Amino acid sequence: MLTGRVPAAEGDRPVFLDARGLIGCRHRLGLDATYPEQLADVREDTGVQQRRAAAQAHRDRVRDTLVAADPDSWVIIDPAQSARARAAATLRACAAGAARIWGGLLPQEPDTGRRGGAEILLRDESGGYIPVIVVNHKVTDPRKPEPAEFHPLTSDLLHWHPEPDRARKLRQQPRDQQRLAHVYRMLQRNGLAPATPAGGVIGFHFDRILVHDLTAVLTDYDTRYADRIAVVRGEVATVPSKVPECRQCPWWTRGTAGGCQGWLNEHRDVSVVAPGSRADVLRGHGVRTIDELASWMGPEPEDWQHGPFEEAVVTARAWLVDAPLVRRFERVWVRRADVEVDVDLESYQEEGAYLWGTLLDGVYRPFVTWDPLPTEDEGRSFVEFWTWLMGVRDQAVAAGKTFAAYCYSRSAEDKWLYESARRFAGRPGIPTEAQITKFVDSVQWVDMFQAVTDQFICPSGKGLKKIAPVAGFAWRDPEAGGEASMSWYRRAVGYDGAPDLTQRTRLFEYNEDDVRATAVLREWMNPRDPVEHCAEREVPTLGDFAQAPGTPSPAQT
Template sequence: MRSSVLIDAGSLTRCRHRLYLDTAYSALQRDEPENPGVRQRREAAAAHREATRAAFAATESGWTEIDAPDARSASEMTMAACRRKARWIWNAVLPLDHEHGRRGRSEMLMLDPSGAGYIPVIVVNHKVTDPGRGATTTPFDRWTPSVDETRKVRSQLRDQLRLAHLYRMLEREGLASPTAIGGAIGYRAECILVHDLETVFAEYDSRFADRLAVARGESFTVPSQVSECRSCSWWSDCKPQLTANRDVSLVASGMRAEVLREHGVFTIDDLADWTGPEPQDWPFGSFDDAVAAATAWRADVPLLRRTERTTVHRADVEVDVDMESYQEHGAYLWGTLLTEQGGQPPVYRGFVTWDPLPTVDEGRSFAEFWGWLMGKRRDAAERGKTFAAYCYSRQAEDKWLLDSARRFGAVPGVPTEAEIREFIDSEQWVDIYQAVSDQFICPGGKGLKKIAPVAGFTWRDDEAGGEASMGWYRDAVGYDGEPDLSQRERLLVYNEDDVQATKVLREWMTDRADLEIPTLESLRAGA
């Protein structure tokens, strides 16, 4: 018999080297503290699953819950429920598949309407659809899959691979539905998204074979920087190796590094010295920018200018805006920094609700923010002054501006979607992230906390960051106990520093960037 190493579906989208380390050196992980962001997402997902379970248990007939002290007992109970053809099985644990190396569990198994097998249904704490049309969905109270005229599929390969994994395990037990489909219940639990698994089996089988070989030590892996590294406990071991080797993934991470290695480019120096045409299989982003980023990294230069002169839209009256949200529950804080050229010192003001999200009081704080912002806009126009509002990476702000208008339209002072769109589509809504992207090459990343220090800004809180702020928010509103007022102040300071950072960065781009940051051409000329 082959090695008894077993993997679950989560391994299929995880870093290959992390999978090897987790499997080969699992004992070293036991005392590692859990990443706060990972913990918060895990707890939120558990709460979402429980809410979904309670909703189904209250309405569905033929409902069975698996509650056992260990995985073996749980799998035996699951199989017993399947043999008696229970319609719904919650917290299903499938028997370990030592022959093929699989282990897995499904939030739900649903008996196919024909009674011939089971359909795996997973519950996930992220969106599985977006507004649109074309998704196949079914309501909770009846299994009637049809094309949904209000929703389109949001691509979530991890969900499809997990469903394929569970289907393969059901197949081995002779319990799979004759129709190769699976279901996913996403954030807000509005419907079941139905996936045709035939479209993903080839990808699943290929990935599973690869990851199983890695876990068994049959396939060689090396460190490589990917987005997952930010929350990985092995990063403190991998990063020094990558830096010492001057690994190309430090400036061209993920799939880009994989493509470069296939072309014989393994180090940053190899990439900086590239002279040929762009690889035909280059996956995304500008290849020239990747070469320039390697050149800057080698010269220990934090940024490169794309243009001879750096410009950014400026106005007489400027408002920096930064929003703080908690997962998908809402936006609890809209922070502003008002600056008037030749006027008083900049003034910070936060529009906030400390009622735990989700709460209707979010609508009140949003209405106050919008009314204040539009008041400053009107006042500037009446005085013959120009006006602009700034954010850093507008995607999140735009999302919550529009979402707040949709959710709180009945609250006095909340604008319509049309009013929001008129503003965010105007030249008065300026994304400093886009200005940075257009005018700089950033080998270390383009996040505000990467770029603002180059302009001389530092945050007052050494732990400031999106992941940390999630934990502060939980404490601030009392999700897990009494509200901690000190954490409320900490969040306001963090938010104020974010808008101050945007202001400092904008002013630096106007006044000093041309003097302090070289162009690629000037860097190469001085080499």
């Protein structure tokens, strides 16, 4: 296995770390720094490329809008210059008292290893500069005012004036705060820090600046930075541990012994069944392997905050016998109705939802726009979908029948139902947000993901691509997945050339398979008629894993 340790011959070379390395996998950070040559032939994921391009387009739009509003107050740092020249230009602009600087870069620090900058530096009353970063993700959500709740600070885009914002609720984005703390420390180094530790974020909606007080963040940042720079310098060795990032990491299958995946499976590492922070808690109690977790017989750890600990133990036991699912109860149930519609949408980043796919009585019906997003035609396709769905529901109710619409992991569908209602509000056929709420909060809107979560323990994951095959379903396209569909969509609408109609067919088939998978899963969980192929016959229960294999873990001995 490759280890994240810099060869001794390279140890004297200065290494640098920007804020991107503060969040994510430590082992990947070490491998990237140690073996950069092994990544030379790695083709960057198409989805990552698209998100990077979208982020740059967003930054350009923010820059052009803000500079146009008050061009005389801005100094623009030329991004075509070298890093050294950009840093020098930034320091000159600060020394000259520039009110606003776009594209500021601070001098690299060979001793600390820091490098970085911010899209915007705003001069405050003390003569220091407040860092403001521009990101292409949401940093707040709208909400009705709640006097008793915490209200985030926001500021006008053109005048720095933080005040509590009762119309918004905060989205936790630790990466943003870490980046602001990183830039703040670099401003301190150059005598340019603002009077109070603060920074701002302009998010996807580009309507306000979210203001962060960095006072409490800096302590965590300093600890995190000291650890991460030590990893990059090879002063600390790292080993793999499964985290969500693994799904798109080039080191997952790269290197000796099958990469990180091979190493984790060979060592039966506990993070395989308890990824992320759960594994950290278990290691703190001496549990490092799946076998040790499966053998746990004592009370649960006092610092366990990840759901019932018994389920973590059962997950380990199920993994050892290759059981993809474990039933929590003797009977498996999901709400059934006389009239059932399956729903799945396809969206492109934050630009919109271009396809609402449905399945009724075995017939697939898509509601789609092939005008490149963002487009007004999205509103037309959404109205057609919503009108059809509500029509099916109303006809069922009028006939004295029950109705239910099913999706898998409703967060995406709910998001774009509300987003569509807001974006196209007031147009003929567009539902109000209140109408959306009434529907999604009713028993007629059923989330199959929640039904799976409530009734199964899933050692290999709870995604539809993991669960539906257990019920006997298979996708036609071996590359089917959310990231792949982003690339298919770009080609389908002609973002990068002439529209490719074959990719439209591919997207229809992918979407159709998703709704059919949901229908198959529902019938498998709660069949209308007794059948041989069903969950209660094929999936073991918690009781089947009541006895621990092997010997007690080190934590109990």
